[in-house]
Amino acid sequence: MKTKKMVVMVLAAVLVVAFAATGAFAAFAWYDATVTASAPGYGGAGPSGATDTIFVLTHSATTKLFTNKQFKAWTGRQKEMLAVALTAMANGKKLRVYVDLAAAAPPPIQIMMLLP
16 A cells, blocks of 8 residues: 555656646747847946847747847857847848747847848
């Protein structure tokens, strides 16, 4: 009888952990967007001490999931993403970004690509 109770308790614990962990996984997805603005991080020396490279993007789909929403560059990719965003702005191109819209604001963009 004790073995049966132990098995039930272990299974219950596994199920609790499994269901609790599902919210921890990021919901990253691809989105096509236009760049409204972009700004490099201040390296901690700016008025707000900001170090994030910020992008303001608008979803390009017919049903827009975000409009003029701020995003930040993934840590370690700030210069490269800023170059891609500025190129898109200068040439009237769109971007494709890989981001979790549900992440804390501003959500970090993991991958950014220039669309033809």
